[in-house]
Amino acid sequence: MLIGVIADDFTGASDIANTLAKGIEPQGGLVTAQFPGIPDGPAPAGVEAGVISLKSRSAPVKEAVADSLAALDWLRAQGCRQIIFKYCSTFDSTPDGNIGPVAEALASALSAKAAVVCPAFPTTGRTIYQGHLFVFDKLLSESGMQNHPLTPMTDPDIRRFLARQCKGVVGHVPQTAVQAGVLSVAGALAAEAYKGTGLCVVDAISDADLLTIGEAIAEAPLVTGGSGIALGLPRNFIRRGEAKGGRSAFQPVVGPEAILAGSCSGATRGQIDQHAQNHPVYPIDVPAVMSGDVTPQTLAQFMAENAGRAPLAYSSGAPEDVTALQRRFVREAVSARLDTLFAETARALLAQGCRRIVVAGGETSGAVAQAVASALGSPAMVIGPEIDPGVPILTLGSEAPVALALKSGNFGASDFFAKALSIMETGQ
Structure with missing residues (x-):
């Protein structure tokens, strides 16, 4: 290396x-x-x-x-x-x-x-x-x-x-x-x-x-x-002749899809709004998560019911709304509960055959990526095509690979979510 x-x-x-x-x-x-x-x-x-x-x-x-x-x-x-x-x-x-x-x-x-x-x-x-x-x-x-x-x-x-x-x-x-x-x-x-x-x-x-x-x-x-x-x-x-250069080939991934967004950035909120115009979305109610009324099974069921339609579940809001929730439930507790929710949702998605997962938000991406890698027993993620500047497709596993896209909150064009799923499937 x-x-x-x-x-x-x-x-x-x-x-x-x-x-x-x-x-x-x-x-x-x-x-x-x-x-x-x-x-x-x-x-x-x-x-x-x-x-x-x-x-x-x-x-x-x-x-x-x-x-x-x-x-x-x-x-x-x-x-x-x-x-x-x-x-x-x-x-x-x-x-x-x-x-x-x-x-x-x-x-x-x-x-x-x-x-x-x-x-x-x-x-x-x-x-x-x-x-x-x-x-x-x-x-x-x-x-x-x-x-x-x-x-x-x-x-x-x-x-x-x-x-x-x-x-x-x-x-x-x-x-x-x-x-x-x-x-x-x-x-x-x-x-x-x-x-x-x-x-x-x-x-x-x-x-x-x-x-x-x-x-x-x-x-x-x-x-x-x-x-x-x-x-x-x-x-x-x-x-210096120590590396050959070029880029590895990408094998497209097809199969059920899901989008999980845990970023509160303006860019992600705009992407959610655009996606909601043509695709099913599920707004995650944070108090319901804290009380246990919204669970990973809730989100996985929503994804299964809307398979093929690029379904999206999100926990996102304006800065003042986020601040109010953090004061009500304590910031660290909210963050930990949402990380667990997204991680366990990812595991449930894999169990029901999901092959393409798009994630927005740094903490959310970390929780999902670790859960997927652990479930697949495949720690190395292969770097694929770039979706938008700074956001590539990652693939894990060999026999039935899973494609991930991990997007920082502020990154990506307004149509990022649908575009990411399309590139995963076609490589184009």
Whole structure:
């Protein structure tokens, strides 16, 4: 294995796995597999990039650090030459962590200096300029992320925000240095390392910037960022003749389908509204879930009754409604109960023959992916075609494979749900 990725949630893991598998033309990418948690045994033969999906984004800091270091041990045992710590392109965290503490722990373990911090993903509108994170034309703190129920982002200055989480110095490589080219970026990072900088925010406003940064950090033991930072990394290994490039073939998956949405983002709510115009939907009543009146069997029955019609069950709402429910039932209790509901629903769906499952929301995706992988006894997920930027199809199993799509809340076009099911079935 050449590149190892430690992702702090499941949708983010799929996102960067897609980037590594796709690569850039004409070289292509690496043979990539995604793992739901740290595998018990070695990676399958031939895997060039391995992505470990953790649920460390919202975990306690000590737990997130411990899990990330355990993932690092496994990846190093597979021979990985470069490690990526992948977090969300909107830098989802809190003033206490977890991005800074995890990044510093990994940097210490790898003896890495001036490790790049770059959550930019220009294809989806995430850019960094003067150390500030933008979502399209808005600062992060004005993009809607300031209302996130778990990780509200109220400060767009990544340097300042990260400094609150870190013990060491946080550096910065500005856009002017990136525009000046590969040697300029390499020199700026070397200067930061000489000063003792631990983590270094690097500006990027285009894919061209990410390719420049990628070439400059070809030998870096640790890289941190969103999926965009991996854009140029496969090319480094392909150019050196250590990987062949290209992309694995995809075998379409047919059979019963289901859509589960647990994201409260504006993008997902819009996708639900559009899907509801032509397909059956089931709004999950959170108080009924908490009382036990809505169960996994309730959702599985709804899916079975509407098979062939792209049925969708969702727990989503406006920020003020979500806040009110969290106050009524306690945030952690609501989150845990919904995760269990979606996970057990996924198991019930598999038992009744479901073969295609689309999921929206990071926590929901983690719960569903772990349940499906456990039920199938197949920890390695093969990366298939891209549905929308940052969201590939994942397949598990060999004799009767199951297709998954794990979508971050803010990702995907308005018709994402129907399109995902169609691509799973046709490969087109």
